[in-house]
Amino acid sequence: MALVEGRNISKSFGGIQALSEVDFAVDAGSIVGLIGPNGAGKTTLFNTVAGAFKPTSGQVVFDGVDITGLPATAVCRMGMARTFQVCRPFGAMSCLENVMVAAINRRPGEPRAAIERLAREKLNFVGIPELEGVEARHLNVIQKKRLELARALATEPKLLLLDEVMGGLNTQEIQQAVAFIRSLRDELGLTVLWIEHVMGAVMQAAERIIVLDQGRVLMAGTPQEVVTDERVIQAYLGE
Ligand SMILES: Nc1ncnc2c1ncn2[C@@H]1O[C@H](COP(=O)(O)OP(=O)(O)OP(=O)(O)O)[C@@H](O)[C@H]1O
Ligand SMILES: [Mg+2]
Secondary structure: OOOOOOEEEEEEOOOOOEEEEEEEEOOOOOEEEEOOOOOOOHHHHHHEEEEEEEEEEEEEEOOEOOOOOOHHHHHHHEEEOOOOOOOOOOOOHHHHHHHHHHOOOOOOOOOOHHHHHHHHHHHHHHOHHHHOOOEHHHHHHHHHHHHHHHHHHHOOOOOOEEOOOOOOOOOOHHHHHHHHHHHHHHOOOEEEEEEOOHHHHHHHOOEEEEEEEOOOOEEEEEHHHHHOOOOHHHHHHHO
């Protein structure tokens, strides 16, 4: 069953048609990759699904509910979390406080100690427990991406949207990250929709891949179907 579905989504910014009639569905419990050349509309699709943008037309259905046009905080409370391609943590706050802010949105009114415990658990899960007292502005890009993930997980999502979390990693780190993304599904039971330019990583971890090109769905299929598709090869070679 689809946990999230886009129906005929279009989004334009003034004269720019960033998405045109995009249909997609992500089954509960799956890891789905979203790929496509620069400017294909991947981040715009996330923004439209997660409530940052209202689509110009079309519908977003999450967990059986039409969430089209709902604000991001409401969508987040329903169980959808996302990371940002460009991370902007609260620089003057510690890592722990950054994660606590995310947890509070999901659990308003909960005692501080419980929020703190949850935040600590998430910093631990993403592998940066030792940074809890460090102000976020001191983190390097990779640490910021982990903090970003901890913040998303602290909202206790069913669906996690990841926007390019592997930039800047070396080959060995990419392997660890692939295992980590699998663990999000296998250990936390999350459904993952994942934008990534590191193709080898998406091919390993995702069971289905959606290819966007110039605001349209070029194709969707298994990794094997995608890498051998003539249209996909053309879209990438044309870059
Ligand atoms: N807020 C905005 N205002 C105007 N145009 C925008 C806005 N956001 C995105 N666009 C345009 O929409 C198109 C799709 O951009 P988007 O960021 O979704 O691509 P992307 O697939 O995520 O690319 P990348 O791989 O480089 O991150 C681009 O032409 C971009 O310039
Ligand atoms: Mg993008």
